[in-house]
Amino acid sequence: xxxxxxxxxxxxxLRRSIFFPSAEIYxxxxxxxxxxxFYGTAVKNRIxxxxxxxxxxxxxxxxxxxxxxxxxxVFVASGHLENFNDPLVQCSKxxxxxxxxxxxxxxxxxxxxxxxxxFDELIEKHKIQCPKCKGKLGKTKxxxxxxxxxxxxxxxxxxxxxxxxxxxxxxxFSRIQKTMRKNLPFGIAQTGKCFRNEIAPRNSILxxxxxxxxxxxxxxxxxxxxxxxxFKEVENFKVRVRLNTKKKEEEIxxxxxxxxxxxxxxxVAYYLARLQQFYQGLGIPTEKLRFREVSxxxxxxxxxxxxxxxVETSLGWIELVANNYRTDYDLSGHAKTSSTNLKVKEDExxxxxxxxxxxxxxxxxxxxxxxxxxxxxxxxxEKRLFLSLTPxxxxxxxxxxxxxxxxxxxxxxxxxxxxxxxxKLSVFFDAKGSIGKRYARVDEIGVAFSxxxxxDTLKDKAVTIRxxxxxxxxxxxxxxxxxxxWKLSTEQTTFTQIK
Amino acid sequence: xxxxxxxxxxxxxLRRSIFFPSAEIYxxxxxxxxxxxFYGTAVKNRIxxxxxxxxxxxxxxxxxxxxxxxxxxVFVASGHLENFNDPLVQCSKxxxxxxxxxxxxxxxxxxxxxxxxxFDELIEKHKIQCPKCKGKLGKTKxxxxxxxxxxxxxxxxxxxxxxxxxxxxxxxFSRIQKTMRKNLPFGIAQTGKCFRNEIAPRNSILxxxxxxxxxxxxxxxxxxxxxxxxFKEVENFKVRVRLNTKKKEEEIxxxxxxxxxxxxxxxVAYYLARLQQFYQGLGIPTEKLRFREVSxxxxxxxxxxxxxxxVETSLGWIELVANNYRTDYDLSGHAKTSSTNLKVKEDExxxxxxxxxxxxxxxxxxxxxxxxxxxxxxxxxEKRLFLSLTPxxxxxxxxxxxxxxxxxxxxxxxxxxxxxxxxKLSVFFDAKGSIGKRYARVDEIGVAFSxxxxxDTLKDKAVTIRxxxxxxxxxxxxxxxxxxxWKLSTEQTTFTQIK
Numbered sequence: 001x002x003x004x005x006x007x008x009x010x011x012x013x014l015r016r017s018i019f020f021p022s023a024e025i026y027x028x029x030x031x032x033x034x035x036x037x038f039y040g041t042a043v044k045n046r047i048x049x050x051x052x053x054x055x056x057x058x059x060x061x062x063x064x065x066x067x068x069x070x071x072x073x074v075f076v077a078s079g080h081l082e083n084f085n086d087p088l089v090q091c092s093k094x095x096x097x098x099x100x101x102x103x104x105x106x107x108x109x110x111x112x113x114x115x116x117x118x119f120d121e122l123i124e125k126h127k128i129q130c131p132k133c134k135g136k137l138g139k140t141k142x143x144x145x146x147x148x149x150x151x152x153x154x155x156x157x158x159x160x161x162x163x164x165x166x167x168x169x170x171x172x173f174s175r176i177q178k179t180m181r182k183n184l185p186f187g188i189a190q191t192g193k194c195f196r197n198e199i200a201p202r203n204s205i206l207x208x209x210x211x212x213x214x215x216x217x218x219x220x221x222x223x224x225x226x227x228x229x230x231f232k233e234v235e236n237f238k239v240r241v242r243l244n245t246k247k248k249e250e251e252i253x254x255x256x257x258x259x260x261x262x263x264x265x266x267x268v269a270y271y272l273a274r275l276q277q278f279y280q281g282l283g284i285p286t287e288k289l290r291f292r293e294v295s296x297x298x299x300x301x302x303x304x305x306x307x308x309x310x311v312e313t314s315l316g317w318i319e320l321v322a323n324n325y326r327t328d329y330d331l332s333g334h335a336k337t338s339s340t341n342l343k344v345k346e347d348e349x350x351x352x353x354x355x356x357x358x359x360x361x362x363x364x365x366x367x368x369x370x371x372x373x374x375x376x377x378x379x380x381x382e383k384r385l386f387l388s389l390t391p392x393x394x395x396x397x398x399x400x401x402x403x404x405x406x407x408x409x410x411x412x413x414x415x416x417x418x419x420x421x422x423x424k425l426s427v428f429f430d431a432k433g434s435i436g437k438r439y440a441r442v443d444e445i446g447v448a449f450s451x452x453x454x455x456d457t458l459k460d461k462a463v464t465i466r467x468x469x470x471x472x473x474x475x476x477x478x479x480x481x482x483x484x485x486w487k488l489s490t491e492q493t494t495f496t497q498i499k
Numbered sequence: 500x501x502x503x504x505x506x507x508x509x510x511x512x513l514r515r516s517i518f519f520p521s522a523e524i525y526x527x528x529x530x531x532x533x534x535x536x537f538y539g540t541a542v543k544n545r546i547x548x549x550x551x552x553x554x555x556x557x558x559x560x561x562x563x564x565x566x567x568x569x570x571x572x573v574f575v576a577s578g579h580l581e582n583f584n585d586p587l588v589q590c591s592k593x594x595x596x597x598x599x600x601x602x603x604x605x606x607x608x609x610x611x612x613x614x615x616x617x618f619d620e621l622i623e624k625h626k627i628q629c630p631k632c633k634g635k636l637g638k639t640k641x642x643x644x645x646x647x648x649x650x651x652x653x654x655x656x657x658x659x660x661x662x663x664x665x666x667x668x669x670x671x672f673s674r675i676q677k678t679m680r681k682n683l684p685f686g687i688a689q690t691g692k693c694f695r696n697e698i699a700p701r702n703s704i705l706x707x708x709x710x711x712x713x714x715x716x717x718x719x720x721x722x723x724x725x726x727x728x729x730f731k732e733v734e735n736f737k738v739r740v741r742l743n744t745k746k747k748e749e750e751i752x753x754x755x756x757x758x759x760x761x762x763x764x765x766x767v768a769y770y771l772a773r774l775q776q777f778y779q780g781l782g783i784p785t786e787k788l789r790f791r792e793v794s795x796x797x798x799x800x801x802x803x804x805x806x807x808x809x810v811e812t813s814l815g816w817i818e819l820v821a822n823n824y825r826t827d828y829d830l831s832g833h834a835k836t837s838s839t840n841l842k843v844k845e846d847e848x849x850x851x852x853x854x855x856x857x858x859x860x861x862x863x864x865x866x867x868x869x870x871x872x873x874x875x876x877x878x879x880x881e882k883r884l885f886l887s888l889t890p891x892x893x894x895x896x897x898x899x900x901x902x903x904x905x906x907x908x909x910x911x912x913x914x915x916x917x918x919x920x921x922x923k924l925s926v927f928f929d930a931k932g933s934i935g936k937r938y939a940r941v942d943e944i945g946v947a948f949s950x951x952x953x954x955d956t957l958k959d960k961a962v963t964i965r966x967x968x969x970x971x972x973x974x975x976x977x978x979x980x981x982x983x984x985w986k987l988s989t990e991q992t993t994f995t996q997i998k
Contacts, residue, residue: 017678022566023573023670025837030656033566035667037675041564057920060928065540067521067532067709068567068692069646074522088652097652147568149646149660151708153587153596153698157529161648161660168534171522176536179516181931193567193692199652209650210566338524421556422989424923429559432680490921 005314009371010204012385013040016445018370019205032201032209039445040366042395042426044212047282047365048191050392051214054278055358061187061216062176066168068193069149072158074167077337078330080146083112083301084163086199087119088143093135099199100140103128111297116140145196161195165213166357170330173219173353174342184344184353185220185228185267191362203315205363212362218271219353221346222327225265226258234273240286241272241307244293251286262293264305264325271358275309275321282369283390288312291323302329309360311368318368321360328352369393373446379471387446388469390491394448396426397489398465401438403454405431413453416463416478423482425489443468449488449495451481467495474498504813508870509703511884512539515944517869518704531700531708538944539865541894541925543711546781546864547690549891550713553777554857560686560715561675565667567692568648571657573666576836577829579645582611582800583662585698586618587642592634598698599639602627610796615639644695660694664712665856669829672718672852673841683843683852684719684727684766690861702814704862711861717770718852720845721826724764725757733772739785740771740806743792750785761792763804763824770857774808774820781868782889787811790822801828808859810867817867820859827851868892872945878970886945887968889990893947895925896988897964900937902953904930912952915962915977922981924988942967948987948994950980966994973997 003011013019017037023030036044056063075081087100087110100119101110108122119140122128130137151157162168169188176188191214198209231254238251243262252262254269263269272291279289294306302324309321331352335342343350373387391397400420402413410431417429428447430438435452442450450466457463463481466473476484476498487493502510512518516536522529535543555562574580586599586609599618600609607621618639621627629636650656661667668687675687690713697708730753737750742761751761753768762768771790778788793805801823808820830851834841842849872886890896899919901912909930916928927946929937934951941949949965956962962980965972975983975997986992 015678017671017674020671020674022667023569024674025670025833025839025841026570026572030570030650030658032650033568035563035565035671037563037671038561038679041562044564053920053923057927058917062537063540064534064536065543066534069532069694069709070522071525071529073525143652147648147650149648151529151531151646151696153642153696159529168521171524172516172519172534172536175516175519175523179514180537195568197650197652210568334524338526340524418557421552424552428556 005371005374009374012444032198034205034208039395043366043393044362046393047362048214050282055216055274056189059187061189062180063189064168064172065192066190068162069159070162070167072160073337075146075160077333078167079301079333080163084145085142086145087116087140088199089137089140091130091133091135092138094130094133096130096132097199112300113297116142143199147195147197163194163196165190165192165194165215166217166359169217170334173331184346185218187216187218189216205367206318208363214360214362216358218356220267222354225267228266228270231266231270234270237273239272239276240290242290242292244295249290267356268325271356272307272323275358282393284311284372300324302326313368313371318364320364320368321358324357326355326357328354330355384440384443386443386468389446391448391489394446396428396447397485398427398449398451399442399447400427400429401435401450401452402431403435403452408458409453412457416453420481420485425485504870504873508873511943531697533704533707538894542865542892543861545892546861547713549781554715554773555688558686560688561679562688563667563671564691565689567661568658569661569666571659572836574645574659576832577666578800578832579662583644584641585644586615586639587698588636588639590629590632590634591637593629593632595629595631596698611799612796615641642698646694646696662693662695664689664691664693664714665716665858668716669833672830683845684717686715686717688715704866705817707862713859713861715857717855719766721853724766727765727769730765730769733769736772738771738775739789741789741791743794748789766855767824770855771806771822774857781892783810783871799823801825812867812870817863819863819867820857823856825854825856827853829854883939883942885942885967888945890947890988893945895927895946896984897926897948897950898941898946899926899928900934900949900951901930902934902951907957908952911956915952919980919984924984938965
């Protein structure tokens with residue numbers, strides 16, 4: 001492709017309303033907020049469904065759904081009010097605002113911990129100017145990324161939109177552990193929105209101010225970080241890592257990650273392996289993914305060990321999941337600030353559990369899946385664009401179409417559609433335009449299969465099933481559809497296996 | 500029951516972490532925000548799944564997922580900055596804040612439109628004092644319920660958390676209509692959070708500041724409000740209404756609602772019927788529900804016609820869904836303020852579509868379903884509490900238990916559990932405590948069935964299935980479970996029909 005893949009995807013996203021800027025009829029000044037249309041919402045829901053099944057339910061974890069607005073004290077305890085900052089510089093001429101670290105670039109290895117005067121020093125030394133007007137830049141300030149709110153009518157209660165979904169999990173840990181009678185280790189999961197007042201949102205849905213996350217916090221006894229009953233299931237699984245000390249990716253078994261002391265213990269290796277399996281299952285090829293070991297300087301303020309799960313795209317490596325060993329940082333902070341006992345008793349010993357976090361971005365996962373799935377091909381000499389999404393991540397497993405809108409075909413197709421809905425299959429109905437155009441449209445948005453009711457359907461009680469990638473067609477009986485689509489969507493069968 | 504049902508439910512909700520105050524370890528000052536635990540989240544997801552299938556997908560509507568933070572201009576256009584207020588009075592002695600309409604009570608028929616000096620007049624005339632300290636009340640002020648935010652680093656961009664989810668739908672209407680090639684009438688749906696800075700949150704999850712909604716906006720040509728192709732399917736369905744002019748509920752067919760001009764047209768009657776069918780399907784008995792006709796004075800500022808869908812509980816009639824005929828109010832406002840053409844062309848005529856809104860509260864739906872399902876019974880002489888939720892709304896269709904945690908039963912039960920998960924059935928696993936205690940626990944949180952792997956299981960390849968309400972047990976083959984649970988959860992079969 002001559003155009004960069006990210007640009008082709010952006011064109012497609014806008015043209016088919018997969019995702020698009022929020023409140024766009026009011027112009028572009030209010031950036032960093034995006035809406036998902038019909039297909040984007042469907043893919044988002046597919047991603048969350050898969051996460052829930054593979055990483056939450058199978059592990060026996062507890063999913064909760066907490067408030068997005070939390071009182072100020074929570075963020076005193078969590079350290080966000082003090083530490084959740086980006087370095088901000090303002091141009092003295094045009095008053096434009098910039099992130100000092102972005103202006104300086106990656107080669108300086110600037111991190112969350114870099115003091116503001118270090119930025120000023122570097123800006124002066126390297127004669128960095130305002131990128132808009134070449135004006136002189138002012139002093140670097142810390143800019144807190146949280147969004148504050150006044151709650152209640154008094155104006156005295158300060159709240160914040162959560163900057164990460166996990167704080168509810170820490171706040172509820174003790175209640176959940178007691179009322180659900182849970183022994184360590186166990187995980188609490190949550191999916192939902194969080195909010196960060198980014199100085200300069202960019203790259204469509206990659207750097208945004210309102211973010212969808214899927215988070216899991218695993219609570220455990222630090223003395224038992226190597227007691228993971230299911231570790232055997234993954235011990236020989238090759239985790240693709242990019243170590244701090246190495247220049248390239250390598251594949252190391254979970255067992256070896258532990259024995260070579262590259263991770264704090266089996267628990268960490270276990271979840272890295274599970275996460276890689278999950279993303280491979282969503283269709284990301286192994287050679288496009290890695291866990292990048294996060295250096296001490298670069299780690300968030302609460303983390304003792306960090307592995308960023310990244311995927312390679314046309315925009316470079318994109319971080320999809322932050323995996324952090326947060327120790328007892330969060331629970332200790334909340335215990336102290338709220339004067340609550342958050343200790344657990346095990347083997348006659350009382351302690352605050354440690355936490356391993358798997359914090360995944362839904363928006364970024366969606367972006368990466370779409371970009372990697374984007375394909376160009378030709379059909380009957382004409383160019384065609386299609387999204388080669390796996391049946392698991394396709395917005396719909398099938399579109400249901402009447403060949404024409406008469407002679408009972410429309411009614412028959414609708415009947416098939418409604419029956420498939422009853423079987424909780426992700427399908428949609430379209431009766432508009434020529435069948436060729438409908439095929440082209442579903443190809444573009446990644447629907448895995450098309451089902452067409454034609455003039456023979458009323459006689460042979462069958463429809464044509466068409467595969468998106470090969471554009472091949474077969475004839476299948478209507479009554480076999482629920483089971484067939486079920487098996488196709490769970491990848492228990494493939495199109496070529498259909499007889 | 501001696502205790503009020505709402506109190507029994509609150510006890511249960513806290514004891515089993517169904518729902519509970521957010522950030523509760525930091526005390527109660529920050530009220531109106533609630534978290535959902537494992538079971539609450541599961542029921543919430545069941546409700547949303549049912550809504551998506553029955554009211555969105557079956558109707559062929561478009562679901563979107565938009566940003567919660569929107570720019571100020573949106574709420575200038577929508578009228579919320581001017582009109583979305585509650586009357587606030589402050590005590591001159593203790594400085595306590597109160598809603599003037601709540602202090603005065605229902606008999607005064609105060610509405611959104613009542614001017615503030617009318618409140619002052621009534622407070623003086625009826626000698627209303629501060630309910631906390633009997634102090635003198637100050638003048639009534641309008642208090643805007645929206646929560647404002649500063650966006651970006653300049654501090655000059657003002658945003659608001661949306662007070663209703665529908666604004667994204669109006670903002671995206673034109674884009675969706677064009678890119679999805681939709682003819683009128685069609686609906687856009689959205690589920691998500693919205694935020695209202697209630698002066699006095701109360702009644703647990705009924706009057707809160709962070710709300711989950713499920714909204715549908717149906718766009719139509721006002722000249723064709725009576726052209727609804729599927730109207731026949733509901734024309735004889737009895738809608739239970741409480742007319743403004745009448746003192747009690749009556750059941751009137753959709754057809755008669757139209758012919759007697761009790762609604763603006765067939766479109767309104769159609770969706771009222773569909774909504775009632777949906778809630779009946781969730782298990783709400785007909786005699787407990789009604790559409791209350793909303794009087795002109797009481798209607799929100801944007802509505803021409805309104806029907807509040809209400810359900811009777813121990814706390815009185817609770818509004819679950821606001822059904823409003825919003826005319827072209829919203830699209831016209833946004834067209835004007837954003838200088839965008841939001842007109843549609845049909846039959847050579849250009850016009851701004853009208854909107855009928857079906858705005859449902861998820862939290863309130865959950866509350867009402869749980870309260871109505873709350874039952875007390877006796878089992879072997881002992882009292883038992885159970886939630887008689889329908890299979891559709893139960894947090895899980897089944898719990899999977901090993902009778903004991905040895906002799907391979909735990910492994911077998913886990914295997915059954917994972918296989919059921921693969922079939923996308925809502926199940927959970929519990930191996931803790933005696934089997935009797937596990938049954939009591941699932942009864943309390945409304946799990947529909949229990950599956951127990953016992954010593955015979957390894958021989959006869961079958962498990963015991965136990966029904967929550969009757970506590971009866973039967974033996975079923977493991978291999979028949981996926982289909983059986985599927986049919987039970989979609990109510991295609993019942994426990995008594997199992998052979």
